[in-house]
Amino acid sequence: MNSTMRLPGRIGPNTLLLIITAAAAPLTGWAVHAATLHNRLAATRRDPLTGLLRRDAYTTRARRLLARHGDDLAVVMVDADHFKQINDSLGHAAGDAVLAAFGTRLTTWAGPRAAVGRLGGDEFAVVLELTPGRREQRLQQLVRMLHTPVTLDDERTVDVAASVGAAAPDVLGTRDLTVLQRAADxxxxxxxxxxxxxxxxAEQAAVPSINGRRAGRPGTADWRRAA
Structure with missing residues (x-):
């Protein structure tokens, strides 16, 4: 039996449209499928609460920035202060609102070309272009932003604070992200x-850490004196 499709000698516009539509249907299906997969992949790269990059995606972008821009960068670690007290006294919804606010503030402060990630819990990291002459001003600005009270949906305000540590390749003589993050921490x-x-x-860069956290405490050094 010959299964070849036979078309009339003269094809009208309606018939041609049906043929084109039938042929394009599988392609359209694959396009939708590919778009869905892309959206799912993008979603797995970002933390659903804050919208910041997850650890792996942040690390990839941070290392790319360090390779490209070198000494005109800074690695900044941020840790929310007294966060457990907020969860315990005001509830986890309030804690989530604070984390989301921190995510927005860090993104606004760092700009679109930075790598901004939530590493877990109330710990954040940023790699951004930051020249030595602007470090003092910009880091002071970040501290002020992270100490601004957060307004909840019910109009209550929450006093918040965060601790900030930074590390710069030109100070430490390395572009290794792991070393810079350990020093900033x-x-x-x-x-x-x-x-x-x-x-x-450099002394803080040599501090050993356990799971990214410090195992010892060297002497305190104000970043303004270390710059």
Whole structure:
């Protein structure tokens, strides 16, 4: 039996449209499927609460920025202060609102070309272009932003604060993201609850860490003195 499709010698416009539509249907289906997969992949790259990059996506982007821009960058670690008290006293919805607000503030502060990630819990990280001459002003600005009260949906306000540590390739002599984050984390804990940002020194870069957290506490160094 010959299964070849036979078309009339003269094809009208309506018939041609049906043929084109039938042929395009599988392609359209694949296009929708591909778009769906792309959206799902994009969703897995971002934290659903804050909209910030998840750890793996942040790390990939951060390393790319460090490779491209070198010494005109800074790695900034941020840790919310007294966050457990907010959850315990006001509820987890209030805690989520604070985290979401921090995500928005970090994104606004860092700009669209930065890598801004939520590493887990109330810990955030940023890699952005930040030249030595602007470090003091910009880090002071970030601290002020993160100490501005958060307004909840029910109009209550929550007093918030965060500790900030930074590390710069030109100060530490490395572009290794792991080393820079460890140093920034050490600087953050030296300035914990102090209301100021701390720029890491070479001494802090040598501090060992366990799961990204410090195993010791070297002497405190104000980032303004270390710059």
């Amino acid at each position: 050490a600087a953050l804990y030296d300035g914990k609850h102090s209301g100021r940002a701390v720029l890491a020194t």
